[in-house]
Amino acid sequence: MIFARFAAAPVRVLWALAIVGAGALPLTVSSYAQDAAAAITDVAPGSLTPEQIATDRAAWQKSDCASCHGWSGNGHDTGPVPPGPSLRATELEFVDIREVIQCGRPGTNMPSHDRLAYTDDRCYGMTSADIGADKPVKGLPLKPAELDAIASYVAGYLKGRTDITKDECEGYYGVGTAACSAYK
Numbered sequence: 001m002i003f004a005r006f007a008a009a010p011v012r013v014l015w016a017l018a019i020v021g022a023g024a025l026p027l028t029v030s031s032y033a034q035d036a037a038a039a040i041t042d043v044a045p046g047s048l049t050p051e052q053i054a055t056d057r058a059a060w061q062k063s064d065c066a067s068c069h070g071w072s073g074n075g076h077d078t079g080p081v082p083p084g085p086s087l088r089a090t091e092l093e094f095v096d097i098r099e100v101i102q103c104g105r106p107g108t109n110m111p112s113h114d115r116l117a118y119t120d121d122r123c124y125g126m127t128s129a130d131i132g133a134d135k136p137v138k139g140l141p142l143k144p145a146e147l148d149a150i151a152s153y154v155a156g157y158l159k160g161r162t163d164i165t166k167d168e169c170e171g172y173y174g175v176g177t178a179a180c181s182a183y184k
């Protein structure tokens with residue numbers, strides 16, 4: 001897999017440090033607010049409170065993820081762009097999910113969402129000059145707290161989910177949404 005060559009261990013360590021540093025920011029997402037140092041590096045599937053899900057989901061809904069991954073993250077294209085894989089079936093952990101959202105996936109359609117990606121070596125240790133034609137296109141720019149929230153939504157809510165439920169659909173689109181009656 002092409003990504004393997006970008007996943008060097010030192011980059012991951014740097015990232016873990018950067019994310020711990022972000023714990024000092026006044027985060028509104030609080031899957032980790034109570035214990036910034038420990039929890040911010042990992043968000044386990046199914047571990048979010050309803051309030052955290054609502055906050056994290058709002059960040060996902062404001063970004064461009066659903067146009068390729070589908071509203072439910074199941075990998076169905078819902079826009080005029082190529083589909084992305086199911087995020088419900090992802091095996092990545094929080095830190096790696098956040099990195100993919102921030103930096104994109106080189107050589108694929110997965111965009112970067114850090115405004116400054118590849119202007120310095122923050123992404124996989126590479127600048128635009130290093131990465132050349134494999135540089136991911138730019139998605140909507142996201143701030144660090146937004147990257148945290150969306151990565152938390154993927155790792156803590158979407159990951160590991162199987163069938164879409166009516167509750168899930170109504171949580172996303174609102175209670176009573178007609179289209180949600182398609183689900184049980």
Ligand code: HEC
Pocket residue numbers: 003063064065066067068069081082083084085087089090091092097100101105108109110111113139150151154
């Ligand atoms: C233009 C389409 C597009 C958009 C927009 C997009 N993605 Fe992706 N995404 C992809 C594709 C394609 C891949 C698969 C890349 C590959 O082949 O490795 C991917 C891969 C991923 C992965 C890695 C999954 C894994 O298990 O390896 C994550 C996590 C992810 N996307 C999250 C997001 C999030 C969150 C957003 C919104 C902030 C987003 N994506 C926006 C197309 C997109």
